[in-house]
Structures are given as C-alpha cells and as structure tokens.
C-alpha cells in the first residue's frame with residue numbers, strides 16, 4: 291500500500307478525483323471500453339462531484355458499484371441513488387451504468403442475469419474502495435453470511451451478503467474481482483479507519499476483509 295495524506299476532505303476529494311480521471315484517461319488510451327468501480331457510503335460523494343466534471347470519453351466508461359444494498363434505486367440507502375445523483379451527471383452523464391440491483395425480493399432471484407452483465411464488462415480498470423472502521427470493504431463484512439464465499443479464490447463475481455445487524459441484504463463484488471482491478475484506491479477518513487487499515491494487515495482476511503484487496507493499493511486519507 292502507498293499512503294497519501296491530505297490536509298482536509300476537500301483537498302482529498304479534488305486530488306483523488308484528479309487521480310481517478312488520470313487513471314481512466316490512461317486506460318481509455320489502450321482499450322475501447324473501461325470499467326470504473328465505485329463505493330457507496332458517506333465518503334465518496336464529493337469525489338463524485340469533482341470526477342463528474344472530468345473531460346473524458348465518458349461514453350466509453352462503464353460504471354459499476356463495488357456493492358449495493360438490496361433496496362429499490364430510489365431508496366435513501368441505495369448506493370445507486372448516490373452514484374446516479376452525484377457521479378452520473380455533468381460530463382459523466384454519458385457513462386454506462388451497470389447496476390448490481392434489479393427489482394426482486396432477494397438477489398438470488400436475479401443473480402444470474404446481473405452477473406452476466408458484469409462479467410461481460412470485467413475486468414475492473416479503476417477501483418475506488420471505501421472501508422468501515424470494522425475493516426469491511428464493499429459489502430465484505432466480517433462474520434456475515436456469504437463473506438467466506440466472497441473471499442474465496444474461486445468466488446463468483448457477485449455474492450449476496452447477510453448479517454442480522456445490517457438493515458438490508460447486500461450484494462457485493464467478490465474480493466478476487468476487486469483485488470484484480472488494475473488500479474486500486476482506498477478512501478478513508480478519520481484516525482480510527484487509519485488504525486483499522488494498519489491493524490488489518492496483521493489479521494486474517496475473514497476478520498479484516500480489507501486485507502484481501504489492499505495489496506498494491508493507493509490509500510487516500512484525511513482526518
């Protein structure tokens with residue numbers, strides 16, 4: 291991991307958006323279509339605002355989420371809602387969005403069709419990943435049903451995740467898909483997350499799922 295420290299969240303958002311735009315531009319030089327994977331949660335919104343203004347061939351960019359909550363796309367906890375309102379706007383409005391959600395009671399009912407679309411676009415060229423203080427990334431939560439399968443070397447591309455204390459069922463890209471991204475960026479705020487990311491390196495990935503994808507990543511941190 292390479293650690294980048296920023297004086298504040300605003301500087302981090304501007305710099306990370308610029309780095310992501312550079313990564314995408316480089317990938318667009320050598321490929322017809324490129325894949326950008328982005329997280330939900332509370333941290334990436336300002337980066338999406340800045341990145342959406344980048345001068346890129348957005349119509350050749352496929353945007354996917356690292357993970358999604360199994361709620362309709364107009365739900366306040368939907369990661370799609372965040373991406374659609376903050377990233378797929380401005381110049382980025384012409385990017386193609388490949389959702390991890392389709393209307394169904396449970397992900398298993400539509401998993402095959404969702405997975406087929408994502409497999410057709412892979413590999414991920416540029417991945418922006420969040421992390422919780424519990425060392426989860428995407429929806430790879432320690433102790434959750436499905437996380438062992440999602441961390442396996444031969445994992446499916448998409449894995450449903452459940453844990454009793456989570457308000458929603460989740461669906462996540464598996465660790466092997468995220469880890470295979472050509473460029474990986476981990477975005478964290480606060481001393482607790484910085485310490486958690488460092489502690490994770492000495493723990494098994496089942497206890498600290500971020501460890502499964504952090505090798506070779508650029509870490510972007512501010513207080």
Ligand SMILES: O=C1O[C@H](COP(=O)(O)O)[C@@H](O)[C@H](O)[C@H]1O
Pocket residue numbers: 328329330331332333334356357358369419420421422427428429
């Ligand atoms: O649940 C989630 O949380 C993580 C971290 O989010 P944050 O609010 O601490 O920034 C995020 O990476 C993931 O995509 C999201 O579904």
